[in-house]
Amino acid sequence: MRKPSHTDSNSPSLGGGRGEAIIAIDLGGTFIKIGLLKNGELIDRKEIPAQAASGLKSQLPELEMVIDQILKSNQVQKETVRGIGFSFAGLVDPVANRILSTNQKYEDGPETDLVGWAHEKWNWPLFAMNDARMALLGEWQHGAGQGCSDLVMVTLGTGIGSAVLIGGQLLIGKHFQAGNLGGHFVVNHKGSVCTCGNIGCVEAEASTWRLPALLKEHPEFPGSSMKNEEFPDFKALFHHAGNNDQVAREVLDHCLSAWAAGIITMIHAFDPEIIILSGGIMKSSAIILPALQEKVNQLAWTPWGKVKLVEAKFPDSAALYGADYLVRSSIIK
Numbered sequence: 001m002r003k004p005s006h007t008d009s010n011s012p013s014l015g016g017g018r019g020e021a022i023i024a025i026d027l028g029g030t031f032i033k034i035g036l037l038k039n040g041e042l043i044d045r046k047e048i049p050a051q052a053a054s055g056l057k058s059q060l061p062e063l064e065m066v067i068d069q070i071l072k073s074n075q076v077q078k079e080t081v082r083g084i085g086f087s088f089a090g091l092v093d094p095v096a097n098r099i100l101s102t103n104q105k106y107e108d109g110p111e112t113d114l115v116g117w118a119h120e121k122w123n124w125p126l127f128a129m130n131d132a133r134m135a136l137l138g139e140w141q142h143g144a145g146q147g148c149s150d151l152v153m154v155t156l157g158t159g160i161g162s163a164v165l166i167g168g169q170l171l172i173g174k175h176f177q178a179g180n181l182g183g184h185f186v187v188n189h190k191g192s193v194c195t196c197g198n199i200g201c202v203e204a205e206a207s208t209w210r211l212p213a214l215l216k217e218h219p220e221f222p223g224s225s226m227k228n229e230e231f232p233d234f235k236a237l238f239h240h241a242g243n244n245d246q247v248a249r250e251v252l253d254h255c256l257s258a259w260a261a262g263i264i265t266m267i268h269a270f271d272p273e274i275i276i277l278s279g280g281i282m283k284s285s286a287i288i289l290p291a292l293q294e295k296v297n298q299l300a301w302t303p304w305g306k307v308k309l310v311e312a313k314f315p316d317s318a319a320l321y322g323a324d325y326l327v328r329s330s331i332i333k
């Protein structure tokens with residue numbers, strides 16, 4: 001990984017191997033996870049509801065309170081904490097450790113000085129990164145990506161996130177967005193308008209936010225058993241497709257094709273050894289994994305062999321492990 005350079009407030013008196021604890025924060029759209037790690041092990045974690053619509057700054061006092069509580073209940077002195085790894089669901093500059101751009105969540109993120117916040121409150125350095133990259137780091141170090149030098153991680157959920165490791169280095173790019181926009185690869189140039197403004201992105205064709213409209217657009221929807229679902233999510237879709245509802249089956253096939261097209265494009269672009277799949281939709285991995293693997297085997301141009309699709313080992317905490325690795329690798333030169 002490219003080593004982040006540090007501002008003065010990020011040049012800690014905490015280096016030199018004295019401290020051993022790390023605080024990890026994973027700021028999602030629905031929940032915020034806060035973890036305490038010691039020597040790479042997650043020894044405590046708390047989850048609080050996110051108030052993404054009210055902004056990031058207004059959430060910081062509650063975060064401070066939870067972090068102080070975790071320190072107290074685990075009898076950890078703040079002087080022994082090496083820093084915070086901060087994971088964010090948006091574009092992040094991992095050199096300046098600033099949020100660059102958000103998508104309808106925490107709109108004040110880009111104007112929030114996270115490094116200054118952590119320095120003033122605890123005198124800790126803070127290292128920020130996009131959440132898909134952070135989860136990739138966690139899976140690479142501790143999970144499904146162990147032993148690999150080249151991998152792609154894809155999260156299938158409300159939206160679709162991605163991150164890329166090539167030759168043991170995170171792909172970052174000139175403007176810090178390389179490898180992050182796999183969910184916005186075009187798989188249907190005559191398709192639907194995406195939240196990003198583009199047309200026919202993978203997530204505009206098949207994601208949790210798009211699913212209700214996908215169903216309603218199906219001409220046979222009025223006769224579908226999906227019509228009575230209060231929450232027409234993927235869990236319901238897999239259930240009704242399993243019961244042979246024709247609309248559910250066709251919409252599911254459409255989604256699997258869109259995800260496969262996105263993944264094959266990522267294989268052609270980034271040449272990984274494996275693809276790690278995570279995210280809420282992967283709760284139905286028993287159906288998704290074999291279906292996608294079959295399409296990848298058939299359609300991807302990889303004369304050296306087949307790219308294996310694997311399930312994340314820590315779907316719920318990979319970003320916390322990744323945050324631990326990020327802080328350690330950033331401080332220890």
Ligand SMILES: [Zn+2]
Binds near residue numbers: 194196197198201204
């Ligand atoms: Zn898009």
